[in-house]
Amino acid sequence: MLNFSAYLACAITLYIIGLYCLVTKRNLIRLVIGIEILVNAAHINFIALSAYWTPGFIDPLARSIVVISIGLAGCVGAILLSFAVYAYRHYGTLDVSKMRELRG
Amino acid sequence: MKFDYIQVIGVLMAVTAVIIALITISQHSFPLFKYAESRELINIREDIGEKSGIFLWRNRSLDLIIQSFILLVSALGCVALFRAKR
Amino acid sequence: MFTAIIDSLLIFSVLTPIVGLLTPKEKTSTICGSLSLVGFVISIGFLLRIIPEIHESPIKIPVDAGLVRTSLMIDLPGSFISLLALGLGAFAVIYSTKFMERDSGTHLYYSLIMAMTVGMVGVSYSEDLFTLFVFWELMCITSYVLVGFRKDEKESVEAAIKYMLMSGVGSATILFGMSLIYGLTGTLNLPRIALSLEAASGGLWLYISLGMLITGFGIKAAIVPLHVWVPDAYTASPSPISAIIAGASTELAVFVICKLLFFIFPAIKIGWMEFFSAFAVLNMILGNIVGLLQNDVKRMLAYSSVAHIGYIFIGIAAGTKLGLTATLLHIFNHGIMKALAFLCMGAIIYRIGRRNLEDIAGVGRRMPITSTAFIISVLALIGMPPLNGFISKLLIFMSCLDSGMLWLGILLIIFSAISTGYYVRILKALIAAPKDEKLNDVKEAPISILIPICCLAFLVILLGIWPDPILKFAEESSSWLMEVGKYV
Numbered sequence: 001m002l003n004f005s006a007y008l009a010c011a012i013t014l015y016i017i018g019l020y021c022l023v024t025k026r027n028l029i030r031l032v033i034g035i036e037i038l039v040n041a042a043h044i045n046f047i048a049l050s051a052y053w054t055p056g057f058i059d060p061l062a063r064s065i066v067v068i069s070i071g072l073a074g075c076v077g078a079i080l081l082s083f084a085v086y087a088y089r090h091y092g093t094l095d096v097s098k099m100r101e102l103r104g
Numbered sequence: 105m106k107f108d109y110i111q112v113i114g115v116l117m118a119v120t121a122v123i124i125a126l127i128t129i130s131q132h133s134f135p136l137f138k139y140a141e142s143r144e145l146i147n148i149r150e151d152i153g154e155k156s157g158i159f160l161w162r163n164r165s166l167d168l169i170i171q172s173f174i175l176l177v178s179a180l181g182c183v184a185l186f187r188a189k190r
Numbered sequence: 191m192f193t194a195i196i197d198s199l200l201i202f203s204v205l206t207p208i209v210g211l212l213t214p215k216e217k218t219s220t221i222c223g224s225l226s227l228v229g230f231v232i233s234i235g236f237l238l239r240i241i242p243e244i245h246e247s248p249i250k251i252p253v254d255a256g257l258v259r260t261s262l263m264i265d266l267p268g269s270f271i272s273l274l275a276l277g278l279g280a281f282a283v284i285y286s287t288k289f290m291e292r293d294s295g296t297h298l299y300y301s302l303i304m305a306m307t308v309g310m311v312g313v314s315y316s317e318d319l320f321t322l323f324v325f326w327e328l329m330c331i332t333s334y335v336l337v338g339f340r341k342d343e344k345e346s347v348e349a350a351i352k353y354m355l356m357s358g359v360g361s362a363t364i365l366f367g368m369s370l371i372y373g374l375t376g377t378l379n380l381p382r383i384a385l386s387l388e389a390a391s392g393g394l395w396l397y398i399s400l401g402m403l404i405t406g407f408g409i410k411a412a413i414v415p416l417h418v419w420v421p422d423a424y425t426a427s428p429s430p431i432s433a434i435i436a437g438a439s440t441e442l443a444v445f446v447i448c449k450l451l452f453f454i455f456p457a458i459k460i461g462w463m464e465f466f467s468a469f470a471v472l473n474m475i476l477g478n479i480v481g482l483l484q485n486d487v488k489r490m491l492a493y494s495s496v497a498h499i500g501y502i503f504i505g506i507a508a509g510t511k512l513g514l515t516a517t518l519l520h521i522f523n524h525g526i527m528k529a530l531a532f533l534c535m536g537a538i539i540y541r542i543g544r545r546n547l548e549d550i551a552g553v554g555r556r557m558p559i560t561s562t563a564f565i566i567s568v569l570a571l572i573g574m575p576p577l578n579g580f581i582s583k584l585l586i587f588m589s590c591l592d593s594g595m596l597w598l599g600i601l602l603i604i605f606s607a608i609s610t611g612y613y614v615r616i617l618k619a620l621i622a623a624p625k626d627e628k629l630n631d632v633k634e635a636p637i638s639i640l641i642p643i644c645c646l647a648f649l650v651i652l653l654g655i656w657p658d659p660i661l662k663f664a665e666e667s668s669s670w671l672m673e674v675g676k677y678v
Contacts (some may be wrong), residue, residue: 004130004136006172012125015366016118022359024114027140031355038362045369053376057145062111062160062372065320068364072327075178078356079334084184084350090344099348104138115547137376165263166192167324170312173200174328177305180207181335183539189342 006063007048014041027082028094032077193264193315194236195272196308202229203304210297219296223287227298230280230307235385237390238274241269244346245666248677250657253608258264259623263677267667268314269446270518274439274525275310279303281642285533286538288638289430291628297340306332306434310442315678319368319378322446329442330357330410334433337427340618349426353419360409360416367402368397371454384674390457390522400455400462404447411443412499414472424492427544429536432488435494438531441521444502448517452671461508466507467598473500474605481612491531491611491664494571498524501586504598508589515661522660523578523653527570530573530646534564536641537635547615552624556632559640561620563647567614570650577654581661 018041021034043066050062088094148156160168202225210222240249248265283303290296300314305675309329314583316322336358338350355497372378374395375386390396409416418438424432451462477497484490537560538550570577590599624630634640653660670676 005133008134009126009129011366011369012129013122016121017123018116018362019359020118022355024111028351029297033168035358035362037353038359039365042362042365042369046159046372049369053143056147057147059143059338059376060146060156061143061158061163061378064160064167065166065378068167068320068324070166071171071323072174074328075174075331075333076354076361077177079181079331080351080354080358081336082182083334083354086185086338086341086347087351090347095353099351101345101348108285128394134373134395135393136373138374139528143376143550164320167321168323170324173305173308174324174331176204177302178331179297181331184295184302184335184339186339187295187298190295 002041004048004052006050008045011041011048012043014038014044026097028087029081029095031096032084035080036073036077039069043069057092192262193266194310195233197277198229198232198236199304199308199311200465202226203301203308205302206304207297208632210300213297216291219293220287220302221289222297222301223283225303226283227280229304230262230276231408233307234273235310236277236281237269237273240264240316244269246317249626261318261450262312264315265677266663266670267449267518269378269664270522271314271442271669272311274392275314275442276399277308278434278437278525278529279307279310281529281533281646282434285430285433285490285536285639285642286428288636289349289536290428293340295339300597302332302336305425306336308437313442313446317380318542319371319380319383323361323364323368326446327361329439330361331404333439333650337423337435341433341437343426345422345426347376349419349422356409356416360406361665362406363409364406367399367406369487372403373400380449380453381677382676387454387457388674389415391491397461397486398456399608400458403450404462404527407443407450408606409446410440411447412440412473412496413469413503414476414496416502417473417496420496421489421492424495424532425488427534429539432536433529433532436492436532440495440499441525441614444499444521447512448506449671452514453674458574462530463507463509467595467628470500470503470507470598471601473497473503474601476519478605478609481608481609484612486536487547487550487616488532488545493536494609494612495524495528496569497605498528500605501602504595504602505586505589507598507632508586508588508595510593511668512585513589513593514671516582516589517660518664518667519585520582521588522664526646526649527567527579527655530567531571531648533643533646534560534567536563540639541632541635542629547619549621552629553617554620554622554631555624558633559642560635563643566647566650567616568616570654572613575654578650578657579654581654581657612625 014037018034018038021037022031025031046062046066050059053059091099145154206222206225209225210218213221244266245266248263250263290299309325312325313322316325319507334350334354337353338346340346375383377383403562410419424436474497477493477500481488481490486653500519502520538553539545568580573579587599587602
């Protein structure tokens with residue numbers, strides 16, 4: 001098996017990719033995908049930790065957490081996309097930098 | 105070629121952050137379960153799926169019920185958002 | 191199933207939309223509101239009955255004896271915050287029976303308010319990090335829909351999108367921080383983590399996990415670089431929802447930060463005490479100075495919320511038991527005062543329809559009861575002596591002296607004085623003589639809007655004159671939070 005640090009580096013890289021996606025992209029759908037990438041980084045970290053406790057055994061606690069958390073991330077994405085529909089109806093565009101009515 | 109400045113700066117900062125993270129992980133390795141005590145574990149030679157399911161329903165039933173409630177509430181929320189105008 | 195406090199809210203939350211579909215369109219708001227109010231009253235009744243029993247020992251749910259299976263624990267600090275959440279939820283429901291009667295879909299609105307309250311009560315009672323996360327997501331998801339409930343207005347949709355993007359990032363960061371703590375200790379049960387980390391000596395990964403958890407919860411708690419969603423979301427949501435979010439949801443995030451810091455991470459206390467004093471100063475500076483530049487009253491109240499979170503962080507930065515007591519007391523008092531201010535402003539918007547300072551000038555003569563309650567809440571926010579804001583600010587100042595951070599106490603007094611600059615503008619606008627004919631046919635607000643306003647104003651005055659019960663409650667809660675041994 002690989003060293004655990006490889007999986008941790010993978011999870012942190014995914015986290016940074018998710019943050020990059022949220023900061024630089026302007027299309028609303030891409031921002032939703034960015035949030036999903038962020039959540040999946042934490043899932044990978046959990047699953048990798050579950051396998052590395054003792055060689056030959058896995059920990060069911062981390063797996064149950066990931067199973068439940070996948071459902072929660074799906075709900076957040078659903079509500080975000082519902083608001084994206086209304087944003088398109090009001091503003092005519094999905095560009096987040098054009099939604100600047102409230103200022104100050 | 106037209107450069108989008110935010111994109112370029114974003115890529116540079118992301119690559120820098122990844123390099124710093126990789127250096128940090130190789131220098132201070134993660135103290136894996138340093139403060140942990142023994143817990144119940146599952147042997148990988150047995151049926152992982154079924155044993156995980158038994159664990160989930162025995163020890164985490166509260167979280168499961170609240171998660172099903174969240175699914176119901178998100179469905180209600182989407183119905184509320186897509187309701188017809190008065 | 192679980193405890194009766196959460197059960198009754200769950201049952202009524204599922205029942206209300208079904209009943210609401212069967213009622214005629216004009217009366218939906220009143221009938222569904224009354225049904226939800228019954229659910230809230232049953233919940234509050236159970237909570238008040240249980241409080242004397244949990245002074246000695248907390249109740250564990252599920253009732254199995256082993257430490258592994260405890261997820262909810264009904265104890266004193268949790269009851270302190272869930273009392274605030276249930277009370278504000280009940281008042282908002284009474285208020286909304288008249289406020290939201292012209293909107294469609296109100297049966298879903300009441301169901302979502304009850305689900306949000308279930309989330310808040312669950313967060314304050316949970317004893318396991320993952321149960322806390324699941325209830326936290328319940329609270330967040332329902333609040334996204336409620337902030338953007340009036341989806342036909344442009345600014346509601348924009349505010350809801352901004353709020354959702356930032357809060358979604360917060361939830362993902364909390365999950366990552368939790369995975370790092372799981373990696374260090376192998377469990378997610380709070381008392382067990384506290385016992386395992388007692389002998390911890392620092393180390394880089396402990397700091398990283400602490401930083402991620404505080405960032406994630408801090409987005410909801412309006413810590414300064416992450417507070418950008420606060421003015422938009424508080425302004426553009428319907429007024430009872432502004433009252434619940436400003437009065438209970440933000441305070442709950444601060445309470446969770448307190449619980450994590452004092453429970454799990456006392457080993458690295460020296461590190462975060464300085465951090466929090468820096469955050470406190472930034473919050474006070476930004477909240478008070480940008481608040482002076484606003485013309486929209488609800489936005490002004492939102493920035494004053496950011497400033498008050500700064501005062502609350504001074505109590506955490508002090509790090510002693512007196513500091514924690516002062517923090518809990520100010521969380522409770524600020525919740526009540528800010529909710530009262532938002533509800534009064536909502537009554538004025540209900541009658542007039544506009545929010546600017548120039549437009550509400552002179553409304554005090556036409557709506558006497560509402561303006562009196564508004565004046566009481568603004569005076570309490572400034573910190574005038576016979577009201578409850580003064581007592582909690584005094585306690586925070588004393589805790590600064592106690593732990594040797596005198597400069598923080600002096601900054602507290604200076605910024606309170608600066609904040610009177612914008613509070614006085616609201617008072618002036620209320621008391622002034624009406625200039626033109628627009629306000630001639632403005633009557634007093636209807637009865638179901640006046641009932642929560644009068645109850646909250648009475649509470650503000652009562653807790654100022656006689657603070658002993660709530661002070662004792664806060665003190666016992668803080669002693670429970672600082673000792674892990676009582677939970678094991």
